[in-house]
Amino acid sequence: MKKRYLIPTLIILSIVSLFVGVSSISVSDLLDFQSEETEIFLISRLPRLVAILLAGAGMSMAGLIMQQLSRNKFVSPTTAGTLDATRLGILVSMLLFANASMLEKMTVAFAFALAGTFLFMQILNRIKFKDAIFIPLVGLMFGNILSSITTFFAYRADVIQNMSAWLQGDFSMIMKGSYELLYISVPVFIIAYLYANRFTVAGMGEDFSKNLGMKYRSVVNIGLVLVALITATVVLTVGIIPFLGLIIPNIVSIFKGDHLQKTLPHTAMLGAIFLLVCDILGRVLIYPYEISISLMVGVIGSFIFLFLLFRRKAYA
Amino acid sequence: MIQVRELTKLYGKKQVVENVSVDIQRGQITSFIGPNGAGKSTLLSMVSRLLDADTGEVLIDSTNTKKLKSNEFSKRVSILKQSNYMNVRLTIRELVSFGRFPYSKGRLNDEDEKMVDQSIDYMDLKEMENSYLDELSGGQRQRAFIAMVIAQDTDYILLDEPLNNLDMKHSVQIMKILRRLVDELGKTVVIVLHDINFASVYSDRIVALKNGRVVKDGTTEEIIQSAALKEIYDMDIPIQQMNNCRICVYFNS
Numbered sequence: 001m002k003k004r005y006l007i008p009t010l011i012i013l014s015i016v017s018l019f020v021g022v023s024s025i026s027v028s029d030l031l032d033f034q035s036e037e038t039e040i041f042l043i044s045r046l047p048r049l050v051a052i053l054l055a056g057a058g059m060s061m062a063g064l065i066m067q068q069l070s071r072n073k074f075v076s077p078t079t080a081g082t083l084d085a086t087r088l089g090i091l092v093s094m095l096l097f098a099n100a101s102m103l104e105k106m107t108v109a110f111a112f113a114l115a116g117t118f119l120f121m122q123i124l125n126r127i128k129f130k131d132a133i134f135i136p137l138v139g140l141m142f143g144n145i146l147s148s149i150t151t152f153f154a155y156r157a158d159v160i161q162n163m164s165a166w167l168q169g170d171f172s173m174i175m176k177g178s179y180e181l182l183y184i185s186v187p188v189f190i191i192a193y194l195y196a197n198r199f200t201v202a203g204m205g206e207d208f209s210k211n212l213g214m215k216y217r218s219v220v221n222i223g224l225v226l227v228a229l230i231t232a233t234v235v236l237t238v239g240i241i242p243f244l245g246l247i248i249p250n251i252v253s254i255f256k257g258d259h260l261q262k263t264l265p266h267t268a269m270l271g272a273i274f275l276l277v278c279d280i281l282g283r284v285l286i287y288p289y290e291i292s293i294s295l296m297v298g299v300i301g302s303f304i305f306l307f308l309l310f311r312r313k314a315y316a
Numbered sequence: 317m318i319q320v321r322e323l324t325k326l327y328g329k330k331q332v333v334e335n336v337s338v339d340i341q342r343g344q345i346t347s348f349i350g351p352n353g354a355g356k357s358t359l360l361s362m363v364s365r366l367l368d369a370d371t372g373e374v375l376i377d378s379t380n381t382k383k384l385k386s387n388e389f390s391k392r393v394s395i396l397k398q399s400n401y402m403n404v405r406l407t408i409r410e411l412v413s414f415g416r417f418p419y420s421k422g423r424l425n426d427e428d429e430k431m432v433d434q435s436i437d438y439m440d441l442k443e444m445e446n447s448y449l450d451e452l453s454g455g456q457r458q459r460a461f462i463a464m465v466i467a468q469d470t471d472y473i474l475l476d477e478p479l480n481n482l483d484m485k486h487s488v489q490i491m492k493i494l495r496r497l498v499d500e501l502g503k504t505v506v507i508v509l510h511d512i513n514f515a516s517v518y519s520d521r522i523v524a525l526k527n528g529r530v531v532k533d534g535t536t537e538e539i540i541q542s543a544a545l546k547e548i549y550d551m552d553i554p555i556q557q558m559n560n561c562r563i564c565v566y567f568n569s
Contacts, residue, residue, distance in 0.1 A: 071403070132403075197422030201414060203404050207366050207397050212417040212468070213390025257405040257448060261422065 006269040010053075013276040017052065018045050020280055022288045043176045051179045052171060052279050053272045055238045058185040058230040060271025061192055061264060063245020064252075066117075068203035068260060069223045070124055073253070074136040076245035077117075077231045081143035083242075085116020086228075086235045087163070088150045095157055102181055102236070109236055114228035116146060121224065133309075169239035169294035171279055179237045188229050189268065191222075196260035199223055203258065241294055243301030244271060250308050317342055318363060318472060318506070323372035325358050325528075332358045334528040335372070342471070344520035345498050345505045349512055349539075351549060354525040356508045357476050363506070364395035364474050376472070390418040394465045395474040408452075408460045409445040412436055415467030431467050439463040439493070455486030462493060466501075473497065475507045479514065487511075491518045516540045517561045524548040540564065 018041070019025055025045070029037035063076035070080070077083050089112025093105045100108075120139055127138065154163045192199075198219045201209050209216040234241065248271040249263075256263045275293070278300060282291040318340040325333040333355040340346050348356040361367040363374050365381055374381045376392060384392070406414075412435055416428040424432070436445050439459045449457055458478060465473055475494070479487040495518055497503040509515045515522055515536070522539040524532035531548055532539050539545075540562045545553045553566045 068404075073403070197414075197417070200404070200406075201417060204414075207361075207395070210366055210386070211364070211390060211395050212414060213385075213387040214417065215386065253405055257407060257410070259406055259410045 003265070003269075006266065006273065010269055010273055010276075013273060013280065014049055014053070017049050017276055017280055020283050021045065044174075047176050047179050048171050048174045048279075051174045051182055051238060052275050054182040054185050055169075055234045055241060056244065056272035056275030057189065057268035058182075058234055058271075059241055059244040060248035060267045060274075061189065062227045062230040064249035064260070064264065064267045065192060065199055065223045065227055066245065067249055068199045068258065069220050070121065070135070071203055071205065072124075072130075072132060072135045073250055074132060074246065075139060076243075076249075077227065078242045078244075078246055079136040079143070080117060080120045080139040081146055082113055082117045082120075082227065082231050083235060083240050084143040084146035084150070085119075086113040086231050087240070088112050088116075088146050089232070090236065091150050091154055091159070091163060094159060094162065095153070105236055106181060106184075106232060110228055110232040113232045113235075114225060117224050117228055121220070168292050169241040169297070170292045171238060172290050172292075174238065181233050182237050184233050185230050188226050192226050193261075193264055195219065195222060195226075196264050200258065200260045203260075239294060241275070242298050243305055244275065244297060247301050247304045247308065248274060251304075317377065318504075319375040319378075320359070320363060321373050321375065323359065323362055323369045323374065325355070325362060325367065326370050331528050333362065333369075336525075336528070336530050337372075338523050338530060338533060340472075340504065340506055341521065342504050343498060343502055345494060345507065345518060346521045346523060347515040347519040348506070348508045348523050348525060349510075349515050349548070350525035350531075353527075355528040356525050359525065360395070360474055360476050360506065360508055361397075364393055365389060366395065366397075387418055390468070390470070392470050393472040393474065394468045394470040395476070396461050396465060396478060397476045398478075398480050403450065405448050405450060407446050407448055408441050408463070409436065411449060411460055412441075412445075412463045412467050415464040415469075418468065431469060435463040435466040438466060453486075454481050455483070455489060458482065458486070458490055459493070462490070462497075466497070470503075472504045472506065475505070477508050477510060479509065479511065487514065494518065512540070512545070512564050512566070516564060537562075 023040055025037045025041055029035050030041060032038060059077065066075050066077065066080060067073055086109050089109035090105055093100045093108035097104055120142055123138060123142065124135060127135065154160045198214060201212055201214050202216055202219045206216045249267050252263050252267045252270060256266055278296040279293055282293055282296040285291055320336060320338040323333055323336045324331060336359060348360065350356055358367065362369045381389060412432050413424060416424055416431060420428050436442055439462060441459060441463055449460060452460065478490055482490065491514055494505050494507065498505055519536055522534065522536055523530060524539060526548055532544050540555060542553055542555055545551065545564065551566060552569050553564045556563045556565055
């Protein structure tokens with residue numbers, strides 16, 4: 001889990017990702033700027049790679065921040081209702097503004113993601129029985145309630161099919177012009193890194209933070225805003241990617257501990273690598289067709305999640 | 317000196333701390349003792365600003381604590397609470413470095429690093445400074461937290477039941493460390509204790525609380541008396557003098 005291994009891996013996989021696909025593109029094709037291959041490269045392959053890198057890094061970092069702030073290793077956008085709240089937000093924006101622009105959808109989805117996560121944290125504060133497994137279960141139930149509400153209204157408004165586009169994460173639809181919203185996560189990463197030490201302190205509890213003279217509430221709120229921003233942009237552009245925010249931070253934590261200033265870059269890189277691997281596999285396994293990314297991540301991720309659960313006593 | 321003036325705390329309608337006034341002298345160990353639910357921890361939390369008092373005020377070296385910014389306050393007073401719910405994976409060195417947070421916000425300069433080194437050495441944790449907290453025994457972990465407080469470099473150190481879950485050997489070790497902090501480094505230590513014998517052997521002053529009120533406040537010799545203890549605990553506790561220690565034999569009283 002060293003940077004000198006992660007960085008080359010990331011670069012190699014990125015190059016592989018650029019040259020895997022139905023139409024074969026070679027490096028020499030790219031030298032001709034007018035060729036069809038160059039066009040495909042710029043319109044589809046490159047945006048796809050950027051989307052994977054940003055989404056993978058973003059969801060992992062969002063998970064890490066949530067785990068730190070909730071002080072529970074099994075809390076993530078998947079297990080705390082953040083993803084479901086975001087979907088509800090997208091539905092609301094679709095129902096309210098018939099032809100909502102990306103930015104309008106983004107704003108509403110962000111508001112819902114933030115409200116949903118905040119609500120979960122409030123529930124968490126009220127639970128006296130802080131068992132490591134019990135809390136994510138509460139989060140999953142909370143998420144399912146939100147999800148049912150979404151399905152109910154989507155059914156009534158006859159937009160189920162439209163909604164399901166956001167149910168499944170999918171990189172095959174990513175093209176120039178449809179993914180740029182993801183760039184919002186770049187400044188979010190920078191802010192998250194600047195706040196890394198504060199998040200670590202907050203992870204040791206309110207009393208601990210106050211002892212060190214830190215304003216606990218505002219740090220938690222900033223963390224939740226960052227998480228909601230990342231989640232909303234990813235769900236809107238790519239769709240739901242389950243488990244990523246759960247497993248990546250846990251793996252990094254086993255090897256590198258919980259000092260966020262040290263682990264955030266690793267978490268971001270490993271998240272991007274993991275998503276790249278899943279995406280390349282999904283593209284290769286049933287070539288020339290594609291397995292959607294949420295299925296790939298779901299299958300591989302749930303096995304890793306189970307593994308983490310079983311070895312929980314060893315470290316969590 | 318910390319001056320507690322008429323502090324009151326209500327939980328609902330119940331007065332957990334009722335009109336408490338206490339002076340805590342510099343350069344001494346002051347122990348808060350008393351039965352369960354006496355309000356000791358609540359009082360300590362209010363002094364350290366973890367809890368807001370409903371009425372009353374706390375003065376630290378004649379300044380009202382409410383007038384201090386949280387960052388300034390954290391350079392003068394530190395508090396350690398029972399930390400049985402800690403599953404953050406940090407190494408000892410990382411934890412101790414956070415003691416410098418009020419000064420450096422996480423970007424440690426040379427002086428900060430020096431303080432961290434000194435604190436780790438002082439607590440005799442140098443060999444294991446890169447071990448993770450969750451790999452340590454209870455006593456080692458408690459020492460790591462005290463090292464963090466030393467790095468925080470406050471005049472006043474408040475501890476809420478630091479001996480909880482520690483065996484005899486580690487309890488004695490922690491109390492000796494606190495004594496050294498006072499005698500060698502000139503710190504002022506305030507500590508909530510359950511075991512009156514630890515209070516008797518190691519503290520300079522004892523404040524006894526009961527039902528949210530101060531019932532006794534005095535030097536250790538004044539409080540460790542059968543009559544005074546009767547008033548605090550409703551028990552007849554004989555006291556034995558052994559090697560200059562006054563031991564309360566409460567086990568069969």
